[in-house]
Amino acid sequence: MSETTHDGGVAVSDRPSPDDGMTAAELAAKYGLSVSGARPGLVEYVRQLWGRRHFILAFSQAKLTAQYSKAKLGQLWQVATPLLNALVYFLIFGLILNADRGMGREIYIPFLVTGVFVFTFTQSSVMAGVRAISGNLGLVRALHFPRASLPISFSLQQLQQLLFSMIVLFAVAIGFGSYPRLSWLLIVPVLVLQFCFNTGLAMIFARLGSKTPDLAQLMPFVMRTWMYASGVMFSIPVMLADHPGWISDVLQWNPAAIYMDLMRFALIDGYGSANLPPHVWAVAGGWAAVVAVGGFVYFWKAEERYGRG
Amino acid sequence: MAEARVPTVIADELHIVYRVNGARTGKGSATAALSRILKRGSDDTARGVRKVHAVKGVSFVAYRGEAIGLIGSNGSGKSTLLRAIAGLLPAERGKVYTDGQPSLLGVNAALMNDLTGERNVILGGLAMGMSREQIRERYQEIVDFSGINEKGDFITLPMRTYSSGMAARLRFSIAAAKDHDVLMIDEALATGDRAFQKRSEARIRELRKQAGTVFLVSHNNKSIRDTCDRVLWLERGELRMDGPTEEVMKEYEKFTGK
Numbered sequence: 001m002s003e004t005t006h007d008g009g010v011a012v013s014d015r016p017s018p019d020d021g022m023t024a025a026e027l028a029a030k031y032g033l034s035v036s037g038a039r040p041g042l043v044e045y046v047r048q049l050w051g052r053r054h055f056i057l058a059f060s061q062a063k064l065t066a067q068y069s070k071a072k073l074g075q076l077w078q079v080a081t082p083l084l085n086a087l088v089y090f091l092i093f094g095l096i097l098n099a100d101r102g103m104g105r106e107i108y109i110p111f112l113v114t115g116v117f118v119f120t121f122t123q124s125s126v127m128a129g130v131r132a133i134s135g136n137l138g139l140v141r142a143l144h145f146p147r148a149s150l151p152i153s154f155s156l157q158q159l160q161q162l163l164f165s166m167i168v169l170f171a172v173a174i175g176f177g178s179y180p181r182l183s184w185l186l187i188v189p190v191l192v193l194q195f196c197f198n199t200g201l202a203m204i205f206a207r208l209g210s211k212t213p214d215l216a217q218l219m220p221f222v223m224r225t226w227m228y229a230s231g232v233m234f235s236i237p238v239m240l241a242d243h244p245g246w247i248s249d250v251l252q253w254n255p256a257a258i259y260m261d262l263m264r265f266a267l268i269d270g271y272g273s274a275n276l277p278p279h280v281w282a283v284a285g286g287w288a289a290v291v292a293v294g295g296f297v298y299f300w301k302a303e304e305r306y307g308r309g
Numbered sequence: 310m311a312e313a314r315v316p317t318v319i320a321d322e323l324h325i326v327y328r329v330n331g332a333r334t335g336k337g338s339a340t341a342a343l344s345r346i347l348k349r350g351s352d353d354t355a356r357g358v359r360k361v362h363a364v365k366g367v368s369f370v371a372y373r374g375e376a377i378g379l380i381g382s383n384g385s386g387k388s389t390l391l392r393a394i395a396g397l398l399p400a401e402r403g404k405v406y407t408d409g410q411p412s413l414l415g416v417n418a419a420l421m422n423d424l425t426g427e428r429n430v431i432l433g434g435l436a437m438g439m440s441r442e443q444i445r446e447r448y449q450e451i452v453d454f455s456g457i458n459e460k461g462d463f464i465t466l467p468m469r470t471y472s473s474g475m476a477a478r479l480r481f482s483i484a485a486a487k488d489h490d491v492l493m494i495d496e497a498l499a500t501g502d503r504a505f506q507k508r509s510e511a512r513i514r515e516l517r518k519q520a521g522t523v524f525l526v527s528h529n530n531k532s533i534r535d536t537c538d539r540v541l542w543l544e545r546g547e548l549r550m551d552g553p554t555e556e557v558m559k560e561y562e563k564f565t566g567k
Contacts (some may be wrong), residue, residue, distance in 0.1 A: 033317070
């Protein structure tokens with residue numbers, strides 16, 4: 001290529017060439033160049049994302065494994081951590097406070113543990129989402145991939161974490177007299193819906209967090225308020241029996257409460273459909289669809305700006 | 310001959326600005342931060358966001374088959390320019406047009422120190438957009454090239470147990486496993502011992518042949534002279550000179566007082 005005529009000047013267009021006098025945009029159009037880093041269309045974006053599914057899965061598994069890789073017990077902690085969590089709740093609420101909140105202990109303990117695990121799934125997905133872009137700027141600035149891979153991958157990591165917790169949850173349920181039955185199959189659709197909801201939420205917070213990293217400091221308080229308002233430790237209709245009905249309705253229809261209640265309904269023998277709000281599956285599906293699709297579109301809208309930080 | 314020149318990268322009046330939070334004043338106290346937030350006005354600088362104008366109006370056209378060196382002192386905007394060309398950093402103003410997807414050579418950010426070398430090869434490959442089959446095909450090649458297993462079975466150990474040289478070798482081997490249309494290489498990639506340096510230089514030459522256009526950022530004037538036929542000289546984010554290697558290097562060496 002040494003025959004090319006460089007003139008050493010800064011102005012590139014000075015060079016003798018048939019393309020002389022063309023603006024950069026015209027030149028780009030002539031040779032079919034595209035704008036670097038431009039946001040692809042929504043359909044193309046979904047296609048690219050699908051092409052990266054192996055990366056998304058591998059990244060989530062790698063993050064999960066890396067968590068405990070220095071510990072002597074290694075991956076055993078995946079199960080031991082939720083187990084210890086459940087034990088603490090059993091110790092405090094079951095043995096010391098002897099609480100049952102009007103349900104009987106054999107229901108209340110699995111009720112509580114289910115609530116904690118299910119809410120933790122949403123909570124950690126949101127927290128991971130806030131830092132999905134802002135905490136991985138190095139990656140965003142080094143490699144090309146649809147940025148939605150990151151929040152999706154982090155929620156997938158939390159889903160795998162929850163699957164380990166489910167082992168403990170099954171043990172707790174059986175320990176308190178709820179034996180495996182057909183309704184346990186409902187756990188699968190509940191998890192699928194909650195995962196869609198969490199991923200959408202993670203994408204919303206990934207975009208917000210990329211612009212305002214301060215959210216990482218603020219969100220724990222928001223999430224804790226949400227947790228107490230969602231009836232993790234008490235049954236909403238029982239606790240709010242002497243309040244106006246709409247308060248309890250609103251609290252029960254909030255997505256976190258919906259997914260917790262559905263999981264309890266599926267898992268716990270004495271927790272019947274009377275504890276569920278009306279149209280519970282429709283509400284669960286609606287939340288999942290609206291937040292997943294809305295979150296995805298909202299995240300995609302800023303795709304080309306995530307590298308800025 | 311002029312007809313044969315097909316542009317692959319066009320930068321048009323490119324400006325890149327970084328925004329740094331909470332770096333306006335030296336005072337890092339909470340009250341200072343609060344007063345900055347409370348200060349009225351939509352102006353970024355008034356609210357403690359400091360702007361760093363890293364690349365200021367750079368324009369150039371790169372053609373197929375060219376190997377272009379980027380030189381300039383530290384902080385002159387070389388790496389930033391590369392990232393903008395790759396579409397990884399959004400431009401403040403101006404545009405970059407490219408043929409296909411330019412890629413930066415390097416996967417460091419995707420790798421995890423707590424994972425084994427083996428899993429990092431797979432993870433890094435996937436992060437670069439390779440398919441599982443491609444990685445499986447190249448896996449042995451990558452491991453052999455890195456020479457990690459020369460001193461025993463290290464590839465099944467976590468990367469945090471590697472010496473810094475070994476880790477750098479593995480990172481380069483993973484990064485160099487993929488072919489690229491427009492390839493960008495940031496300085497000091499070829500680390501490690503003498504034998505590995507030679508091997509990696511050979512690999513870069515190979516990659517260069519496959520790639521349409523190559524950008525190389527380096528502080529090593531010799532490697533710029535060896536690999537590049539055109540050089541862009543950046544200083545303080547501005548394009549100071551653009552021309553054949555020898556011409557620009559002479560001026561640059563005069564400027565740096567070497």
